[in-house]
C-alpha cells in the first residue's frame with residue numbers, strides 16, 4: 001500500500017517527512033488559490049522523495065515547466081481536464097499522469113474509461129468547490145464496484161482513524177494501491193504533524209507494536 005503525503009511546502013517539515021516517514025510520494029500543490037500553494041522551487045530542500053505536482057485546469061506548457069523546474073515524477077490533474085487534454089499531455093511527457101475523479105454520490109464508470117490508455121492511476125477525492133484539501137470523506141462504498149484493472153489512490157479527509165477501514169476496502173478492491181493524506185494530518189495548511197503520520201503509517205502497514213501480556 002503506497003502512501004502519498006500531499007500539500008508539503010516547509011523546508012524542515014519536508015526533511016522530517018523524508019527522515020521519519022519516507023512516503024512513496026510527496027505532493028506539491030501548484031494551484032494558486034490553495035493555502036498549500038508552492039510559489040517557488042528555491043525554498044524547497046533537496047530530497048530523494050518522489051514528487052507529484054498537483055495542477056487544477058493548468059495549461060500543458062505550465063505543467064511541463066513545473067515538471068522540469070521541480071523534478072516531478074508524476075503529474076496529478078485535479079480539475080476538469082478532458083480525455084483529449086490528458087492524451088496530449090501523455091504524448092509530451094514520460095512522467096506518470098494521475099487523473100483525479102471528484103466524487104459526490106455516485107461514479108459513472110463509463111465516463112472514466114477514455115482516460116485509461118493515458119494515465120497511470122486514478123485518484124478518488126471528495127468533490128468540493130475548492131477542488132481539494134476539503135478534509136471531507138466521501139462514501140467509499142461507491143468504490144466497491146470499481147471495474148478497471150488500473151490501480152487507484154484513495155483520498156479525501158483520511159485521518160488517523162481510517163487505517164482499518166482502508167485495509168478492509170483494499171481486501172475487497174485490490175486495485176486500491178494507496179492513500180493520500182493531507183489536511184487531517186496538519187497543524188496548519190502545508191505544515192504536517194509527523195507524529196500523526198507516523199502512527200497512521202504503522203497502523204496501515206501493520207507495524208504497530210502489539211501490547212504484551214504478562215502470562
Ligand SMILES: O=C(O)c1ccccc1NCC(=O)[C@H](O)[C@H](O)COP(=O)(O)O
Pocket residue numbers: 006007027029031034035036054056078125130131132133134135136155156157158180181182183184
Ligand atoms: O490541498 C489543497 O489545498 C488542494 C487544493 C486544490 C486542489 C487540490 C488540493 N489538494 C490535493 C490533494 O491531493 C489532497 O491531498 C486531497 O484533496 C485530499 O485532501 P484532504 O481532504 O485534506 O485529505
